[in-house]
Amino acid sequence: MSGKTLYDKIWDAHVVSTDANGESILYIDLHLIHEVTTPQAFAGLRAAHRPVRRPDRTLAVADHNTPTEGQALGVGAVADEEARAQLQALERNVKANGIEFLPMGDPRNGIVHVVGPEQGRTQPGMTIVCGDSHTSTHGAFGSLAQGIGTSEVEHVLATQTLRQMKSKNMRVAFTGTPAPGVGAKDFALALIGRIGTSGGTGHVIEYTGEAIRALSMEGRMTLCNLTIEAGARAGLVAPDETTFAYVMGRPSAPKGAAWDMAVSHWKTFVSDPDARFDSEITVDVSALPPTVTWGTSPEDVVAIDGRVPDPADFAEEKATAIQRALDYMGLTPGQRIDEARVDRVFIGSCTNSRIEDLRAAAAVAAGRKVAAHVSAMIVPGSGLVKEQAESEGLDVIFREAGFDWREPGCSMCLGMNPDRLAPGERCASTSNRNFEGRQGRGGRTHLMSPAMAAAAAIAGRIADVREFG
Amino acid sequence: MTPFTRLDAKAAPLDVANVDTDQIIPKQFLKTVDREGLARGLFYDMRFEVDGSPRAGFVLDDPAFKGAQVLIAGDNFGCGSSREHAPWALLDFGIRCVISTSFADIFYNNCFQNGLLPIALPRDQVRALMGEAKGGNHVFSVDLETQTVTAPSGQTFHFDIDPGRKEKMLGGLDAIGETLQAADDISAYEARRALDQPWLEAAR
Ligand code: SF4
Numbered sequence: 001m002s003g004k005t006l007y008d009k010i011w012d013a014h015v016v017s018t019d020a021n022g023e024s025i026l027y028i029d030l031h032l033i034h035e036v037t038t039p040q041a042f043a044g045l046r047a048a049h050r051p052v053r054r055p056d057r058t059l060a061v062a063d064h065n066t067p068t069e070g071q072a073l074g075v076g077a078v079a080d081e082e083a084r085a086q087l088q089a090l091e092r093n094v095k096a097n098g099i100e101f102l103p104m105g106d107p108r109n110g111i112v113h114v115v116g117p118e119q120g121r122t123q124p125g126m127t128i129v130c131g132d133s134h135t136s137t138h139g140a141f142g143s144l145a146q147g148i149g150t151s152e153v154e155h156v157l158a159t160q161t162l163r164q165m166k167s168k169n170m171r172v173a174f175t176g177t178p179a180p181g182v183g184a185k186d187f188a189l190a191l192i193g194r195i196g197t198s199g200g201t202g203h204v205i206e207y208t209g210e211a212i213r214a215l216s217m218e219g220r221m222t223l224c225n226l227t228i229e230a231g232a233r234a235g236l237v238a239p240d241e242t243t244f245a246y247v248m249g250r251p252s253a254p255k256g257a258a259w260d261m262a263v264s265h266w267k268t269f270v271s272d273p274d275a276r277f278d279s280e281i282t283v284d285v286s287a288l289p290p291t292v293t294w295g296t297s298p299e300d301v302v303a304i305d306g307r308v309p310d311p312a313d314f315a316e317e318k319a320t321a322i323q324r325a326l327d328y329m330g331l332t333p334g335q336r337i338d339e340a341r342v343d344r345v346f347i348g349s350c351t352n353s354r355i356e357d358l359r360a361a362a363a364v365a366a367g368r369k370v371a372a373h374v375s376a377m378i379v380p381g382s383g384l385v386k387e388q389a390e391s392e393g394l395d396v397i398f399r400e401a402g403f404d405w406r407e408p409g410c411s412m413c414l415g416m417n418p419d420r421l422a423p424g425e426r427c428a429s430t431s432n433r434n435f436e437g438r439q440g441r442g443g444r445t446h447l448m449s450p451a452m453a454a455a456a457a458i459a460g461r462i463a464d465v466r467e468f469g
Numbered sequence: 470m471t472p473f474t475r476l477d478a479k480a481a482p483l484d485v486a487n488v489d490t491d492q493i494i495p496k497q498f499l500k501t502v503d504r505e506g507l508a509r510g511l512f513y514d515m516r517f518e519v520d521g522s523p524r525a526g527f528v529l530d531d532p533a534f535k536g537a538q539v540l541i542a543g544d545n546f547g548c549g550s551s552r553e554h555a556p557w558a559l560l561d562f563g564i565r566c567v568i569s570t571s572f573a574d575i576f577y578n579n580c581f582q583n584g585l586l587p588i589a590l591p592r593d594q595v596r597a598l599m600g601e602a603k604g605g606n607h608v609f610s611v612d613l614e615t616q617t618v619t620a621p622s623g624q625t626f627h628f629d630i631d632p633g634r635k636e637k638m639l640g641g642l643d644a645i646g647e648t649l650q651a652a653d654d655i656s657a658y659e660a661r662r663a664l665d666q667p668w669l670e671a672a673r
Contacts, residue, residue, distance in 0.1 A: 021636070151644070155648065
């Protein structure tokens with residue numbers, strides 16, 4: 001019998017029972033919740049008179065629709081009436097059920113996928129769920145982290161379990177050493193460009209290879225975050241010393257003797273050498289250029305020195321889709337991507353709003369100015385990231401360069417709060433989705449790394465960060 | 470959950486690939502605390518202009534497809550966010566079944582939680598159904614019991630579905646109620662875990 005994959009091991013360690021059809025009841029170690037995908041779940045519990053089974057394994061934040069200014073004024077001051085009602089509903093629900101809540105304005109609050117790891121709630125070998133597709137982020141710690149819908153949120157609140165069929169195993173090895181200016185965001189975009197947005201459907205992807213071992217936790221989180229854009233259920237990176245060093249000392253991390261016990265437990269969460277994967281892919285990153293998206297799907301990628309596709313080069317159906325995307329994006333067939341002029345720059349989201357992301361952007365911005373026609377904003381992933389950046393003087397660098405320094409939240413990643421694009425505006429964005437209208441109706445989003453977004457802000461067009469050495 | 474057994478209804482062709490959940494229901498409709506009333510946000514940007522006036526030509530607003538309960542879509546339907554508002558909006562509009570070549574995992578799962586049947590078929594079969602649906606006002610039959618879709622011309626395709634999901638869909642079962650019957654197993658699991666990983670119990 002062949003060995004087990006990391007996914008197999010986490011799965012097996014959490015199966016409560018499996019029925020005749022192969023559906024398992026899977027125990028959930030950590031349930032992260034936020035204001036947008038939970039009101040209906042709590043309403044369902046109330047209607048059925050069901051309590052929350054493990055409030056202690058649940059953590060709530062407010063992030064999706066919060067404004068990125070004036071947070072100290074509190075929820076009562078949120079101008080958008082519906083957003084305010086949703087935030088207040090969350091407050092009532094967590095209070096009634098004894099769930100720990102980091103409210104807007106608390107420095108520990110921020111984007112749910114930044115807060116979990118930052119507080120040490122996210123730990124290797126865990127099962128983690130949240131009513132948000134980018135829950136895959138937490139896979140960076142070697143935890144099985146999945147996005148779920150509201151009915152499942154209700155199910156987890158009531159039972160602390162999820163009913164699920166097991167997915168298949170896929171391994172993606174990233175080999176080689178990337179060039180300076182090329183990192184996790186480029187790895188992810190290159191992979192999605194290659195396998196497509198449904199390339200990972202039905203699978204859990206484990207990332208391996210020397211390029212992954214060399215990545216920081218921030219980089220691994222970026223990569224696992226974007227795994228969902230490849231259609232996979234979750235992404236995983238086996239925990240190692242980098243992981244343990246990140247978790248150690250965080251508020252909810254085990255301490256003292258418990259720490260040693262935990263680490264030896266976590267070290268078992270690696271794929272066996274003879275583990276079998278249902279599919280395998282290798283990506284050599286040594287020659288990988290900085291990569292951006294040109295279209296309206298994360299699979300529409302292009303190297304920074306490349307050109308957008310010309311529908312004339314494709315068969316009919318594909319050509320129609322490309323033409324539709326080019327029209328929406330306001331691009332000419334075959335044009336160089338670095339000639340696209342940007343109006344807005346957004347550095348933030350659970351993909352790229354951690355301290356390392358902000359440092360990378362600041363390194364490009366230092367001593368330079370944002371182009372006069374560009375409005376650029378930086379939204380740290382949490383209050384603590386914001387404080388850390390300020391203690392390093394990054395806010396001063398950004399402000400002097402002409403960036404707008406905001407308060408934490410999801411912000412223009414999905415534009416549920418007032419931060420959004422106007423029709424036709426082109427944005428260099430560090431977020432994860434370039435769908436039509438994602439950042440505002442008619443808005444045009446190009447996904448890229450924080451350093452590339454900073455370079456675009458300065459150049460006033462999509463630009464190659466390697467020219468900003 | 471409303472059980473799903475058999476459906477005889479009009480099918481509307483939405484011949485667009487990669488319809489993501491942002492397109493199915495845009496963000497401004499996610500601020501509700503209810504499950505109902507989301508039909509007004511369904512495919513909003515395709516159906517309405519920026520100023521809110523109706524946009525001509527969208528298939529579900531075409532009188533020929535009024536009352537359609539089946540949606541036949543291009544490849545990879547439902548990619549994107551985990552918002553369950555997407556199946557809620559489809560159901561609220563009256564759609565009970567979506568047919569495509571593939572579905573994003575979370576969306577697929579969300580459909581089953583709500584009695585909306587997602588059917589994945591090979592490409593040539595979806596194209597054939599799409600072609601027939603474009604013909605307009607004809608009734609398609611979707612039979613979950615026999616796992617078949619029958620087009621107006623009579624051509625019938627068999628679809629695969631996980632037996633557990635089929636059973637729940639046919640019976641309209643409440644997943645939480647069912648899992649709670651295993652409460653003793655869950656408690657036993659928790660007791661074992663508390664011994665093996667005590668740090669998870671102590672800290673929070
Ligand atoms: S930042 Fe964007 S992707 Fe991340 S949790 Fe918020 S809305 Fe979702």
